[in-house]
Amino acid sequence: MDRLGSRCPLPGYLRRSVLICLLILAASFLSYPVLRTLSLQLHSAITGSYVSGTYSIVFVNCPNEQIARDIARAILDKKLAASVNILPKASSLYFWNGEIEEATEILLLIKTKTCKVRMLFSYIRLVHPFEIPEVFSLPMDQGDVRYLKWLEEGTGRTEWGRLVAGPAGCL
Structure with missing residues (x-):
């Protein structure tokens, strides 16, 4: 019986790299609202300006x-x-x-x-x-x-x- 990994045309180290990149991308996408809110508040605090849409x-x-x-x-x-x-x-x-x-x-x-x-x-x-x-x-x-x-x-x-x-x- 074939293993799933043996069907993938990418070598093992490249598969891990692709998987890591996908996980980083997913984590970035999911944390974007929190990171955006924090960065806007930091910008507002440093510059003393109002960020539209807050x-x-x-x-x-x-x-x-x-x-x-x-x-x-x-x-x-x-x-x-x-x-x-x-x-x-x-x-x-x-x-x-x-x-x-x-x-x-x-x-x-x-x-x-x-x-x-x-x-x-x-x-x-x-x-x-x-x-x-x-x-x-x-x-x-x-x-x-x-x-x-x-x-x-x-x-x-x-x-x-x-x-x-x-x-x-x-x-």
């Missing part, structure tokens, strides 16, 4: 003001955002089940770190009453440095009165 605004429509307030408070309590604006009475027209629907909704504008957006989306899907909640984000391109510093502090987790790192890749 923070995002998340948009969420809610059916009424009470649900909007409940979701906003829970998001803030969990440090998933630093600030939430509740904008009343947004008129919405949309397709649902093949029909044009019309509703009055409450719009949440949620300011957070871009690295927390995925967790925020997951949380909103858990607590939102809509079958398919409208949840999307846009990265912030620019912002006042003092406001962005405040946003950073507002989305960090505190432990014994000091700021500590958040979820993996989200410092």
Whole structure:
């Protein structure tokens, strides 16, 4: 019976080299988001400049003001955002089940770190009453440095009165 290795046209040492290269490539690809986040934070700390896309605004429509307030408070309590604006009475027209629907909704504008957006989306899907909640984000391109510093502090987790790192890749 043939061994798998005997069918490969590459000599043994070359096969190991190819395998090592593939493993390095896979490790680099999988660690890219964490490395990118760390490098952007390092660049920002050294230069004192804002890196576009570090923070995002998340948009969420809610059916009424009470649900909007409940979701906003829970998001803030969990440090998933630093600030939430509740904008009343947004008129919405949309397709649902093949029909044009019309509703009055409450719009949440949620300011957070871009690295927390995925967790925020997951949380909103858990607590939102809509079958398919409208949840999307846009990265912030620019912002006042003092406001962005405040946003950073507002989305960090505190432990014994000091700021500590958040979820993996989200410092």
